[in-house]
Amino acid sequence: xxxxxxxxxxxxxxxxAILQWWxxxxxxxxxxKWIFQRLDFKFPLxxxxxxxxxxxxxxxxxxxxxxxxxxxxxxxxxxxxxIFPMSFVFxxxxxxxxxxxxxxxxxxxxxxKSFTPAxxxxxxxxxxxxxxxxxxxxxxxxxxGGILLTSITELSFNMLGFCAALFxxxxxxxxxxxxxxxxxxxxxxSINTVFYMAPFATMILAIPAILxxxxxxxxxxxxxxxxxxxxxxxxxxxxxAFCLNFSIFYVIHSTTAVTFNVAGNLKVAVAVLVSWLIFRxxxxxxxxxxxxxxxxxxxxxxxIRHMLSQQPPVLALCMxxxxxxxxxxxxxxxxxxxxxxDKYTSLLR
Numbered sequence: 503x504x505x506x507x508x509x510x511x512x513x514x515x516x517x518x519a520i521l522q523w524w525x526x527x528x529x530x531x532x533x534x535k536w537i538f539q540r541l542d543f544k545f546p547l548x549x550x551x552x553x554x555x556x557x558x559x560x561x562x563x564x565x566x567x568x569x570x571x572x573x574x575x576x577x578x579x580x581x582x583x584x585i586f587p588m589s590f591v592f593x594x595x596x597x598x599x600x601x602x603x604x605x606x607x608x609x610x611x612x613x614x615k616s617f618t619p620a621x622x623x624x625x626x627x628x629x630x631x632x633x634x635x636x637x638x639x640x641x642x643x644x645x646x647g648g649i650l651l652t653s654i655t656e657l658s659f660n661m662l663g664f665c666a667a668l669f670x671x672x673x674x675x676x677x678x679x680x681x682x683x684x685x686x687x688x689x690x691x692s693i694n695t696v697f698y699m700a701p702f703a704t705m706i707l708a709i710p711a712i713l714x715x716x717x718x719x720x721x722x723x724x725x726x727x728x729x730x731x732x733x734x735x736x737x738x739x740x741x742x743a744f745c746l747n748f749s750i751f752y753v754i755h756s757t758t759a760v761t762f763n764v765a766g767n768l769k770v771a772v773a774v775l776v777s778w779l780i781f782r783x784x785x786x787x788x789x790x791x792x793x794x795x796x797x798x799x800x801x802x803x804x805x806i807r808h809m810l811s812q813q814p815p816v817l818a819l820c821m822x823x824x825x826x827x828x829x830x831x832x833x834x835x836x837x838x839x840x841x842x843x844d845k846y847t848s849l850l851r
Contacts, residue, residue: 519749519756520765526746528773531608532780533739538604539781541732545719546600547711549736553596554704556740557747561697564748574694581698589702591677597707598670605663606656608777609785609793612770613652614667615674616796619803620645622675629679641806644799651792657784692747764804767797 537543564570576585602611620642626632653664690698726732757765774793778785 516757516761519753520761523746523749523753523765524769524772526742526749527769528776530739530742530746531603531612531773532777533735533742534600534603535608535777535781537736537739538600541735542726543722543732543736544604545711545715545722546604547597547707548715548719549739550593550597550600551704551707551711552736553740553743554593554700554707556737557696557700557744558704560741560744561693561700564693565697571691571693573697574690576698585698586702588677588680589699590706591673591680592699593703593706595670595673595677596703598666598673602663602667602670605660606667607658607781607783609774609783609789610652610656610658611663611667612773613793613796614649614664615671616645616767616770616800617649617668618671618674619800621671622678625672625675625679635806635810637806637810638803641799641803644795645803646799648792648794648796648799652789652796653792655786655788655792657786657789692750696744696747764801767800767804770797770800 534549537549538546543549565573599611599615602614623634623638623642627634653659723729753765777783
């Protein structure tokens with residue numbers, strides 16, 4: 503009886519985590535699009551800067567004031583050597599996302615963002631020379647094909663918005679790769695990550711935002727009629743962007759990897775549907791098919807990664823040299839990529 507109650511609570515907790523994650527994610531996307539399109543506040547650098555300021559304040563309150571999360575201490579040297587490069591890429595990622603929202607519909611932007619698994623695999627293969635199982639490469643085919651079909655049939659296509667979204671995928675992948683190397687030895691959660699990176703990102707973005715968009719923002723204030731309500735929406739999007747980071751941490755710890763992957767793809771579908779209901783951007787039948795193929799490909803990719811992570815390491819064998827037999831253990835790691843294990847020598851007589 504008690505086990506049944508615990509199981510039901512676990513399921514309820516997972517559903518609650520997914521729903522609040524969906525709510526924050528979709529709301530932030532829709533609000534940002536509303537800011538650019540309906541409020542005519544077409545300044546993505548300034549909006550991103552507001553988000554970073556709100557995230558910095560929110561992380562400080564959670565860790566220092568409310569003490570909901572313990573602070574992970576980072577050496578001052580590592581803050582510049584490790585955190586700053588991550589913050590720079592993090593900043594670029596957010597800015598490119600907002601720039602893409604400025605020029606293309608939410609549905610198209612979200613579909614292109616689904617290209618991130620492919621860019622991550624390709625970058626790891628090119629930069630780190632990681633070997634990936636052929637099934638990983640096969641799972642990327644429907645993702646790439648679906649995005650190509652969606653791009654070709656997009657009725658509201660804009661080259662600047664498309665490139666911003668595409669390079670945003672590269673920035674996200676780069677951030678993931680850098681996190682594995684630069685943050686080695688630190689067990690960061692999402693709040694501590696924001697606590698350290700958001701102030702750096704604000705510092706990086708503030709000057710370009712003032713130089714490139716300062717005059718336009720001043721003119722917008724002079725011509726816009728409902729300043730107070732507009733500022734409430736803009737700063738609310740920043741607060742919700744911070745809450746989104748908190749919700750990601752919660753949903754990761756409340757669900758399995760497979761559930762998180764499927765929920766992420768369904769979240770894209772929900773965002774596309776909600777944005778269409780609000781903004782009524784035209785979507786052709788083939789465009790919808792391309793979006794569906796991409797989401798199916800992302801789900802298949804997540805399933806393959808999970809399946810490979812459950813397999814035990816597979817040892818491959820050896821190389822000969824004049825001094826003896828050098829045996830290299832080559833194994834598939836938990837993400838399906840090949841890693842070289844310890845080398846040992848066995849002399850043959």
